[in-house]
Amino acid sequence: MIIAERKPIPKILRAIEPYERVLVLGCRGCVAICSAGGDREVEPVAAALRLARKRSGRPLTTGEATLIRQCDPEYLAPLREMAQDYEAVVSLACGVGVNLIADLFPEIRVYPGVDTTFYGANPALGEWQEKCRGCGDCILDITAGLCPIARCAKNLLNGPCGGSQGGRCEIRPEVPCVWHQIYERLSERGELERLMKFFPAKDWRPAGHGGPRQRKREDLQLG
Amino acid sequence: MSVTIGILCCHYTNQAGEEDFRLIPGTVIVKRYPCSGHIEVVDILKTFEEGAEAVLVAGCEKESCHNLSGSSRAEKKVLGARKILEEIGLEGERVRFAFLPRLDTGPFMAEVKKTFETALKMKSKS
Numbered sequence: 633m634i635i636a637e638r639k640p641i642p643k644i645l646r647a648i649e650p651y652e653r654v655l656v657l658g659c660r661g662c663v664a665i666c667s668a669g670g671d672r673e674v675e676p677v678a679a680a681l682r683l684a685r686k687r688s689g690r691p692l693t694t695g696e697a698t699l700i701r702q703c704d705p706e707y708l709a710p711l712r713e714m715a716q717d718y719e720a721v722v723s724l725a726c727g728v729g730v731n732l733i734a735d736l737f738p739e740i741r742v743y744p745g746v747d748t749t750f751y752g753a754n755p756a757l758g759e760w761q762e763k764c765r766g767c768g769d770c771i772l773d774i775t776a777g778l779c780p781i782a783r784c785a786k787n788l789l790n791g792p793c794g795g796s797q798g799g800r801c802e803i804r805p806e807v808p809c810v811w812h813q814i815y816e817r818l819s820e821r822g823e824l825e826r827l828m829k830f831f832p833a834k835d836w837r838p839a840g841h842g843g844p845r846q847r848k849r850e851d852l853q854l855g
Numbered sequence: 856m857s858v859t860i861g862i863l864c865c866h867y868t869n870q871a872g873e874e875d876f877r878l879i880p881g882t883v884i885v886k887r888y889p890c891s892g893h894i895e896v897v898d899i900l901k902t903f904e905e906g907a908e909a910v911l912v913a914g915c916e917k918e919s920c921h922n923l924s925g926s927s928r929a930e931k932k933v934l935g936a937r938k939i940l941e942e943i944g945l946e947g948e949r950v951r952f953a954f955l956p957r958l959d960t961g962p963f964m965a966e967v968k969k970t971f972e973t974a975l976k977m978k979s980k981s
Contacts, residue, residue, distance in 0.1 A: 641942040672895075676939065679900035684943035686904065 633662035633753075634726045635760045636669060636746040641680045644722055647743040651719040652690070654681070656745065657711070658698035659725035666760055668746045669724025671698045677724065677745055702729025708736060715740050751782070768838025768845065774826050776817040783810035789834055859884065860974045861902030862967060864913035865891040865926065868955040869963035878964070879971050882906075891915070892925025899936040899950055908974035908981075910936075910950045911966055919957050926954055949977055 648654050656678040664670025678694040685692035695718055701707045702725035711733065715721055720741040723730045726748040733742045750762040765782040771789075772779060781787050785803040791811030795802030799812040818824050838845065858881035866887045876883045884905055888894055891914030902910050912933050914926025930952045937947035951973065953966040 641939060645943075675897040676895070676900055676935075679897050679904060680939045680943060683900055683904050687943075687945075 633665050633751070634728070634748060635666045635750050635752040635762075636663045636724075636726050636748045638668055638673065638677065638724075638746050639744065641677075641684060644677070644681060644743070644745055645684055648681070648692075648720055648722060651692075651741075653693045653695075653718045653720075655695040655697065655715055655718040655721045656681070657702070657714075657721050657723050657725070658696075659702040659723070659729055660698055661701045661703065661725070661729075663724060663726055663746060664698075666752075666754065667758075669726075673724055674698055677722070681722075701725075703732055705732070705736060708732060711740070712737055766839070767834075767836070768840070769835050771831075771834075774829075774831070775814045776821070776823070776826075778810050778814050778817065780810050780814065783807075856978060857881065858908055858971065858974045858978050859906045860967070860970050861899075861905070861907035861910040862886070862913065862970070863888065863891075863894050863898055863902065863910065864963070865889075865915055865920075865929075867915055867921070867957050868913045869960045870958055871960045871963055871967075875960060875964055876967075879967060881971060881974070883967070890920070890922045890925040891929035892920070892922055894929050894932055896932050896935045896939065899932070900939065903940075903945075903949070908949065908977045909970050911970040912950065912952045913955050913963060913966060914952070915957050916954045930954075946977060948973060 656674050658669050658671055658674035660670055667673065674696045678696050682692050682694055697714055699707050702723060720743060721733065722743050722745040723733060724745040727744065730742055730744045733740060751764040751766055752760040752762045754760055762782050764779055767781050780789060780791060784791055785801055786793055788811060792809050796809040796812050799809055801807040801809050818826055860881060861884040863886045866889055884902060884907055886898065891912060894912055899910055899912065912929055914920065914929040917927060920926045933950055933952040936950050940949060941947045951970055955962050955966065
């Protein structure tokens with residue numbers, strides 16, 4: 633899922649400084665699962681904004697709502713009417729949601745309430761770890777399902793580097809060296825020859841270096 | 856100087872009534888919950904919005920919480936609320952947590968008084 637983290641309240645306050653009526657809009661997609669922007673986060677963010685503004689002598693009125701998803705036009709459709717009573721929207725969705733609101737509703741002033749951070753898994757309560765960087769040219773078939781692009785601090789394609797010590801990364805010793813893990817895993821399986829093959833230099837264009845990415849499936853398109 | 860405090864507590868931490876709170880020379884907002892594990896960060900923030908200068912969250916002692924981990928969860932919610940308070944320039948000490956014996960009003964009221972003292976301190980600073 634896409635992982636996000638609530639922005640510091642003062643940053644959100646600065647963005648909405650001119651306004652007196654603001655809609656705090658959550659999303660029940662990834663940001664709800666990673667406890668950054670779902671129903672349970674909308675209320676405390678709105679309360680914190682109101683409390684801060686009340687104490688500064690400029691009370692703020694907030695609306696609070698959560699949509700099923702903010703990354704699909706059909707779920708965003710009610711927003712035009714919902715936002716009518718407000719001068720601005722603080723979206724707690726990932727950057728995709730904020731962008732789609734900005735694309736679909738140019739008249740709505742939308743501000744992000746979270747920082748979108750990475751694609752990650754939720755291995756334990758209250759903990760999220762990056763597992764994928766969405767580079768668009770997946771090599772997990774070669775690396776025993778462990779991604780060196782997302783999980784190696786240097787994004788190495790030919791690790792481990794000289795800083796890998798005792799199976800730990802030199803950048804942050806609490807992080808396992810993913811290349812050490814890849815080697816161990818393939819070794820256990822008797823598949824080390826996968827790493828002996830030459831493969832061409834990685835094509836970084838699908839990683840976004842060729843501009844904004846899009847995917848189309850004509851069989852699903854109408855008309 | 857009028858001072859308001861908020862008390863968010865598990866129903867089983869005390870049997871305090873109006874006569875007990877009358878001993879506090881200020882306004883006391885009391886919110887009772889079936890378990891302190893039900894208390895959310897937003898409940899604490901809303902109590903500040905209602906005018907509290909300091910808030911006490913009270914849960915049962917860890918080994919006596921009848922929902923096993925309710926009071927431990929409440930303690931963490933207090934940390935979450937404290938973080939938000941500090942972000943917006945309020946002292947984290949304005950919100951306190953206390954593990955209390957079940958249905959013993961004495962220790963509960965002692966914590967209420969400490970919270971009132973914190974509120975007084977905060978009010979005099981502002």
